[in-house]
Amino acid sequence: MIAAFYLISVVLIVSAVLAVSLRNLIYCTLCASVVFISSAALFFLLKADFIGVVQILIYVGAVATLLLFAVMLTKNLVSRQYYVGQKRKWSYGIFTASAVLWVLIGSIRSQTNLAELVTADHQLSVVSLGKEMLTAFLLPFEVASLLLTAAMIGGIVIALEEKKKSS
Amino acid sequence: MTIPLSHYLAVSAALFSIGLFGALTRRSAIIVLIGIEIMMNAANLNLIAFWRYSDGTRATGQLFTFFGITIAAAEVAVGLAIVISVYRLFQSTNVNEISDMKK
Structure with missing residues (x-):
């Protein structure tokens, strides 16, 4: 159970990083569907079976297919210029994303009463x-x-x- | 021993930041949409985690996630229609080259 959570989380984070950083748009879309499937797996771990099934149906079945069709219809398989603007803009993106991550992690760490919450045995x-x-x-x-x-x-x-x- | 709630929240925060990075920096409008979808997924993960760690007799957390997924599907359908329409006009999906309302 615990090992499954950490394994799925690692797959989730790595495929999310690949989905926004690969050069070929087809590979980006496939990595995005790995993100959607592994977050559905986290929903199953959290005992939200119905939402997990809905996630697979809608995200993997419809959204990923739609994204693949859009990539193929626009003939834009490998983007010529990779990032917006120059390298400086790219580092602005890294800075903003890590600032948001820092604020979020800080606010999670400051809530000490989160550790007292336990999962109720409900179905x-x-x-x-x-x-x-x-x-x-x-x-x-x-x-x-x-x-x-x-x-x-x-x-x-x-x-x-x-x-x-x-x- | 179970997984504490803060670990789920940390995974969700990391996922949100990665999606934000993709939406801010990539040039292709399709990848910007994928970044937004990843951010919505992170929010849904947060909702389900909080539902699981509440007393959970009511279905509110799961149903909010359900409506969130519905809205994400509507958003991506309209967004990709706009991308295809813009591609027809500009022969490109790079957000830098699409700066005029009309061509």
């Missing part, structure tokens, strides 16, 4: 999850479905090729 079934979703969370559920419809229509309209007005 949330999918049945109770569905009941909760359709009673207390009915409004967010409907808003999410409306959002998905709007996103689908918007995606089609934006990516649709405009008709030539010549004929």
Whole structure:
């Protein structure tokens, strides 16, 4: 259990670093799907089985496929210029990211009462999850479905090729 | 012996910073989107970890993550449609070359 957590975490961090730093965009997308699968594995470790399955279905099944299609449609397999601007901008990115990491780790370390929290021995079934979703969370559920419809229509309209007005 | 909550939070913080670095520095708009997705994944991991270490009789933590994943899927669909549309106009997905609203 403990060994599995550290193994998955190492895979997660290494593949995330590769996903944002490799030169070939196809490899970046494949590393991103490794990130999504290993965070689904962490969800399974945290006993959130339904969310893990949803993560694999949506992220690996839909988002990674969509990213691969976008990379292939734009014929931009190897980006000619790697980073934004010069080397100096690159070091700005490193600086900002490590500053954010420093603040986050510092705030986690300052919360000493986190160590007192233990995992309760509970199992949330999918049945109770569905009941909760359709009673207390009915409004967010409907808003999410409306959002998905709007996103689908918007995606089609934006990516649709405009008709030539010549004929 | 179980894993303390702070280890999950540390992994999630590292994942967030890596995603932020990718979104800030890479030139390809697709990698910027991948960085944003990694950051949303880190937030979801945080929510699930806090749900697991709470008393957890209610499903609130899991359902927030569920809606977060839904919003991430909608965001990436529209984002990639914009990338493809911009590529058709500029023949490029490099964010540095796309500085005009119209061509």
